[in-house]
Amino acid sequence: MTIRKGSKYRFVPVLIDRCFGDVSIPVGEHVTAGPVPGMPHAATVNCKHVHVYFADGSHAGFVHVNSLEKI
Numbered sequence: 001m002t003i004r005k006g007s008k009y010r011f012v013p014v015l016i017d018r019c020f021g022d023v024s025i026p027v028g029e030h031v032t033a034g035p036v037p038g039m040p041h042a043a044t045v046n047c048k049h050v051h052v053y054f055a056d057g058s059h060a061g062f063v064h065v066n067s068l069e070k071i
Contacts, residue, residue, distance in 0.1 A: 001065060001066070001068070001070075003033050003050050003065050003068065004033065005033055005034050005035050006032060006033070006034065007032065007033055007070075008030055008031070008032050008071050009030070009031055009032070009033060009052070009068035009069060009070060009071060010028060010029070010030055010031075010068070010069045010070075010071055011025045011026075011027065011028065011029045011030075011031050011052070011060075011063065011067055011068060012027060012028065012067060012068075012069055013025075013027060013063070013067045014064055014066045014067050016064050017063050017064050017067045021061070021063065021064075022061065022062075023060060023061030023062070023063060024061070025052070025060050025061055025063070029054070029060075030055065030071060031052040031053060031054060031055075031060050031068070032052065032053045032054075032055070033050050033051070033052055033053075033068070034051055034052070034053050035051065036051045036059075039051070048064055048065050048066070049062050049063060049064055049065065050062070050063060050065055050068070052068070
């Protein structure tokens with residue numbers, strides 16, 4: 001799946017985020033994918049993780065791209 005910055009997604013954690021994820025995002029929460037200064041863009045350089053933000057703009061965490069479903 002292609003992740004685009006600014007797009008909205010529903011967070012449904014896959015196994016890697018359930019076991020090793022260091023995020024406190026509720027299942028089903030709507031999040032927005034976005035960049036972090038100094039970090040590679042989403043899902044580039046064989047990086048299958050992306051930074052996500054809550055609706056209020058606060059940083060939610062760093063999650064696997066397979067944990068995001070299009071809304």
